[in-house]
Amino acid sequence: xxxxxxxxxxxxxxxxxxxxxxxxxxxxxxxxxxxxxxxxxxxxxxxxxxxxxxxxxxxxxxxxxxxxxxxxxxxxxxxxxxxxxxxxxxxxxxxxxxxxxxxxxxxxxxxxxxxxxxxxxxxxxxxxxxxxxxxxxxxxxxxxxxxxxxxxxxxxxx
Numbered sequence: 001x002x003x004x005x006x007x008x009x010x011x012x013x014x015x016x017x018x019x020x021x022x023x024x025x026x027x028x029x030x031x032x033x034x035x036x037x038x039x040x041x042x043x044x045x046x047x048x049x050x051x052x053x054x055x056x057x058x059x060x061x062x063x064x065x066x067x068x069x070x071x072x073x074x075x076x077x078x079x080x081x082x083x084x085x086x087x088x089x090x091x092x093x094x095x096x097x098x099x100x101x102x103x104x105x106x107x108x109x110x111x112x113x114x115x116x117x118x119x120x121x122x123x124x125x126x127x128x129x130x131x132x133x134x135x136x137x138x139x140x141x142x143x144x145x146x147x148x149x150x151x152x153x154x155x156x157x158x
Contacts, residue, residue, distance in 0.1 A: 034155045045125070050069065054138055057144050091109070095156070122137070134153065
């Protein structure tokens with residue numbers, strides 16, 4: 001069956017999405033994967049937390065909410081996915097964030113690195129004080145909210 005899923009886009013052409021769009025439902029019990037290493041909610045909760053009120057510009061209009069969770073940079077460093085002490089590497093590394101529906105957002109490590117742009121991109125674990133079933137990325141100060149994705153299941157650094 002798995003081989004059939006991988007071949008399906010080859011047989012049907014561009015009308016179907018990539019094989020990354022697997023039907024996986026959001027399950028809060030499954031930990032976030034960072035570089036193939038599980039990052040359970042308990043471990044994420046030990047990282048310094050940022051609380052902030054942010055307005056996201058979505059396809060449904062502006063949404064202003066209170067978000068709580070660690071900075072994405074701190075998650076990557078804690079998982080060992082990025083070496084904070086090697087800023088020269090940050091200029092050529094990319095971070096790929098994947099949601100349950102296969103939606104992907106990509107950042108350069110230089111955007112997040114305190115040695116470069118140091119953008120405060122947040123991995124939100126709570127929305128308005130309520131725990132989220134799966135993390136959501138909060139990217140402040142962007143004109144559109146396309147990279148503030150929800151139901152994150154995987155983060156990879158390349």
